[in-house]
Amino acid sequence: MASTIYLLLFLSMIVGAQSVEFTFEGFNGREKNLTTHSASIIMSSGLLRLTNKTRNVVGQAFYYKPIQMLNTSSNSSPNASSFSTTFVFQIVSPKGKGGFGLAFTLAPSNQLPGAESGHYLGLFNSSNDGNILNNIFAVEFDTVNGLNDNADSEGNHVGININSMFSRSMEAAAYSETDHPNRFRDLMLDSGKPIQAWIEYDGATKLVNVTIGLVGKGRPSRPLITDSVDLSAVVRDNMYAGFSSSTGEKVSSHYILGWSFSTEGEAAPLLNYARLPEAPISEKTSSPFRPSVIAIVASLCGVAAILFAVLFFRAVYMKWPRFEALEDWELDCPHRFRYQDLHTATKGFINSEIIGVGGFGAVYRGRLPTNGNDVAVKKISTPNSSQGLRGFTAEIESLGRLRHKNLVNLQGWCKRNNDLLLVYDFIPNGSLADLLFNRRNNFVLSWEQRFNIVKGIAAGLLYLHEEWEKVVIHRDVKSSNVLIDAEMNGRLGDFGLARLYDHGTTSHTTKIVGTIGYLAPELTRTGQASTSSDVYAFGILLLEVACGRKPVETSDFILTDFVVESHQMGRLLDAADPKLNSAFVIKEMEVVLGLGLLCSHPNPKTRPTMREVIRYLNWEDKLPVIDDLGSSDSLSRSKRFMGAVSIEMITSSIDAGR
Numbered sequence: 001m002a003s004t005i006y007l008l009l010f011l012s013m014i015v016g017a018q019s020v021e022f023t024f025e026g027f028n029g030r031e032k033n034l035t036t037h038s039a040s041i042i043m044s045s046g047l048l049r050l051t052n053k054t055r056n057v058v059g060q061a062f063y064y065k066p067i068q069m070l071n072t073s074s075n076s077s078p079n080a081s082s083f084s085t086t087f088v089f090q091i092v093s094p095k096g097k098g099g100f101g102l103a104f105t106l107a108p109s110n111q112l113p114g115a116e117s118g119h120y121l122g123l124f125n126s127s128n129d130g131n132i133l134n135n136i137f138a139v140e141f142d143t144v145n146g147l148n149d150n151a152d153s154e155g156n157h158v159g160i161n162i163n164s165m166f167s168r169s170m171e172a173a174a175y176s177e178t179d180h181p182n183r184f185r186d187l188m189l190d191s192g193k194p195i196q197a198w199i200e201y202d203g204a205t206k207l208v209n210v211t212i213g214l215v216g217k218g219r220p221s222r223p224l225i226t227d228s229v230d231l232s233a234v235v236r237d238n239m240y241a242g243f244s245s246s247t248g249e250k251v252s253s254h255y256i257l258g259w260s261f262s263t264e265g266e267a268a269p270l271l272n273y274a275r276l277p278e279a280p281i282s283e284k285t286s287s288p289f290r291p292s293v294i295a296i297v298a299s300l301c302g303v304a305a306i307l308f309a310v311l312f313f314r315a316v317y318m319k320w321p322r323f324e325a326l327e328d329w330e331l332d333c334p335h336r337f338r339y340q341d342l343h344t345a346t347k348g349f350i351n352s353e354i355i356g357v358g359g360f361g362a363v364y365r366g367r368l369p370t371n372g373n374d375v376a377v378k379k380i381s382t383p384n385s386s387q388g389l390r391g392f393t394a395e396i397e398s399l400g401r402l403r404h405k406n407l408v409n410l411q412g413w414c415k416r417n418n419d420l421l422l423v424y425d426f427i428p429n430g431s432l433a434d435l436l437f438n439r440r441n442n443f444v445l446s447w448e449q450r451f452n453i454v455k456g457i458a459a460g461l462l463y464l465h466e467e468w469e470k471v472v473i474h475r476d477v478k479s480s481n482v483l484i485d486a487e488m489n490g491r492l493g494d495f496g497l498a499r500l501y502d503h504g505t506t507s508h509t510t511k512i513v514g515t516i517g518y519l520a521p522e523l524t525r526t527g528q529a530s531t532s533s534d535v536y537a538f539g540i541l542l543l544e545v546a547c548g549r550k551p552v553e554t555s556d557f558i559l560t561d562f563v564v565e566s567h568q569m570g571r572l573l574d575a576a577d578p579k580l581n582s583a584f585v586i587k588e589m590e591v592v593l594g595l596g597l598l599c600s601h602p603n604p605k606t607r608p609t610m611r612e613v614i615r616y617l618n619w620e621d622k623l624p625v626i627d628d629l630g631s632s633d634s635l636s637r638s639k640r641f642m643g644a645v646s647i648e649m650i651t652s653s654i655d656a657g658r
């Protein structure tokens, strides 16, 4: 027995590792050189289609022969052989977002029975995910968030996986620019365009490089991922090289157009793009593409069509600034901005362009180089939770679709390393808090302006709560989050951010996000933000606007208590801002103060909804008599007070935790 092993070892030492090299430019007529499994087929056009648009399918295809992957030509322990491979793939998704991805893989068998679809990409299943006996090396090109949200949370990503769906290294899909190797441009894997990938492993330095780029743009000068990994402990002597892919509840067709592979330190043979078939983007016509006059004519037509599209979008951009900074391949994420443009706009994020510093980060003023529009760019640095924030592009995309004249609209976003950049409309007149409390040139907001502003903010908040497709809880309504536009209308900013920030943190406890003085008492007990806690904060805002005072000025001045006292003494109007010099409409002042008390009622059940608030402000309903606030009932007052105390305690501990 031992001698047989010795003999085998001896033989392999003489033979050395057998080198392998092959090239597929289309797969027509090469059916014998590939073993396909499950949904994967070779189409008459020569395309290898790993999956079709059926839900929850897997598809695999492997080179028909095993490849010797352990180099036993020296007498120390065997090393994994160097290899180099390149292939061109297309992921064609239905309108909207498609699903799941494909992986280049080295596997000990050309069949992976029991491997699951969806996140598992047809490579693993829930029982063997992570098992070192899998002996699987894979490079995944995934289009949706990974199995483990924190590990793989970038939807559109490339990752290196060993024996598990957990990526040991991962990057958002991007390619380096030819003339600026350190500048990476995002690439949507499921844009439907042919994308080329290069994967190289050097058995001596034990480095894996993964590079991707758009076909026709040349090989990017820098790899997207360079990872130091010793495959000697992963591969077996004989490995099958190929692809695996899956769909889940979301579906896409995954195609391989061409593939070459080589071991023994040789670069994978170059692919002749002209000989590759091309997958139909629309998927209706699946006519084969041949290297012929037809193809040339077709590609000329394609170029013309792209030119037209570019011209068309340019024309549209001039009228529609939020699309300004987009490349055509970025249309999948219509709200994504180019980092370069934001960098230019804010003069490289210099301090002199900072117009405000909020709880989440600094805000820069900028002028977009693309259209000259002024924007406000909020830079949120998340040194420890970038992973967590990564996955929320979908959420930001969704916030980007909110549009209301009383909201500071989110034009778009951009993610760069640990920075999340949010691009907002630039609002010229600063914040309501600034106008109310920091008097410049003795400017006093008139009552008419104030009443108009609170009505506007109520409309904006109603839109978030009830009129949009989803309920959006603002969670940080306050006067410093209300910006005043050129027509002196109030616009509510920072909506949805609190939630985003919450998600971004890795801790599993619910953090209370908000600001001292605006936190509803029940928030401090349950931590649950609701539309009603937004209404509470809106009530405080109403009182600020009417009284011209901050919610908490000193430890013994609490705005709500002050207004309640005035109310109890039957002198509600005494609470009005003295700076107004009594220049207000009494009925309006009364409704704003009364509504402020009702909205900031300690009992959430007593508070009105934003729809009711609007009816009161428009005189469509009469404000109910708020007797339990007006009475000298010490219980309700002490409740208020207790609320205020515990809020302070909680927020100071939150602040300490940040």
Ligand SMILES: *[C@@H]1O[C@H](CO)[C@@H](O)[C@H](O)[C@H]1NC(C)=O
Binding pocket: 022, 023, 032, 033
């Ligand atoms: C393809 O398969 C045929 C038959 O199995 C074999 O003779 C041929 O060498 C293979 N070609 C390549 C490039 O592997």
Ligand SMILES: *[C@@H]1O[C@H](CO)[C@@H](O)[C@H](O)[C@H]1NC(C)=O
Binding pocket: 038, 039, 040, 052, 053, 054, 057
């Ligand atoms: C897709 O592939 C699955 C699995 O092979 C097959 O059952 C189904 O009929 C195919 N659907 C289409 C539309 O080709």
Ligand SMILES: *[C@@H]1O[C@H](CO)[C@@H](O)[C@H](O)[C@H]1NC(C)=O
Binding pocket: 071, 072, 073, 074, 075, 076, 077, 078, 079, 203, 204, 205
């Ligand atoms: C394996 O790699 C190490 C260092 O990378 C080298 O010292 C050793 O000689 C290699 N062994 C074989 C069998 O190539």
Ligand SMILES: *[C@@H]1O[C@H](CO)[C@@H](O)[C@H](O)[C@H]1NC(C)=O
Binding pocket: 112, 113, 114, 115, 124, 125, 127, 128
């Ligand atoms: C998981 O995959 C392994 C290997 O492919 C297979 O042996 C096993 O039966 C599968 N388990 C399940 C639960 O499907």
Ligand SMILES: *[C@@H]1O[C@H](CO)[C@@H](O)[C@H](O)[C@H]1NC(C)=O
Binding pocket: 200, 201, 202, 207, 208, 209, 222, 223, 226
């Ligand atoms: C990987 O990329 C690095 C940096 O570009 C380069 O120095 C190295 O030679 C590459 N290694 C392989 C195996 O291609």
Ligand SMILES: *[C@@H]1O[C@H](CO)[C@@H](O)[C@H](O)[C@H]1NC(C)=O
Binding pocket: 017, 018, 019, 071, 072, 073, 074, 080, 081, 082, 203, 263, 264, 265
């Ligand atoms: C195996 O190792 C030897 C020397 O270490 C090297 O010359 C040869 O190219 C290697 N073979 C492969 C397939 O990597």
